[in-house]
Amino acid sequence: MVFGARVRELRLKLGLTQEDLATHCGLFRTYMSRIETGNANPTLTMICALADALGVTVAELFPDTAPPAPARGSNRKRGNTPSRGRVR
Numbered sequence: 001m002v003f004g005a006r007v008r009e010l011r012l013k014l015g016l017t018q019e020d021l022a023t024h025c026g027l028f029r030t031y032m033s034r035i036e037t038g039n040a041n042p043t044l045t046m047i048c049a050l051a052d053a054l055g056v057t058v059a060e061l062f063p064d065t066a067p068p069a070p071a072r073g074s075n076r077k078r079g080n081t082p083s084r085g086r087v088r
Contacts, residue, residue, distance in 0.1 A: 004036040006063050010054045011036075024053040 011021050022032040025046065034040035035050075042050065051058045 002038055003062060004038045006061055007050060007054070008036045010056060010061075014054065021050075021053055025049040 011018070018032045018036070019029045022029045025032075026049070027046070031040060035042055047058055047061060051061055054061070
């Protein structure tokens with residue numbers, strides 16, 4: 001589950017509309033929709049406002065997920081040890 005889906009799940013549990021939640025957070029309903037569909041990335045301030053409006057901690061807004069994949073070209077991806085800055 002991604003962040004926006006978690007926000008939607010919690011909003012629906014409380015019986016709130018997107019308009020209700022958006023108003024409480026000082027947002028436009030269209031922006032709330034974009035957050036829930038993953039088309040907008042809220043700021044940390046907005047994440048805190050969402051958590052407050054939904055009655056949860058910030059951590060509870062983020063679903064348990066697998067650790068992120070290593071960055072592209074990462075040494076861990078290939079199983080090599082880091083070069084520690086040396087040129088090969």
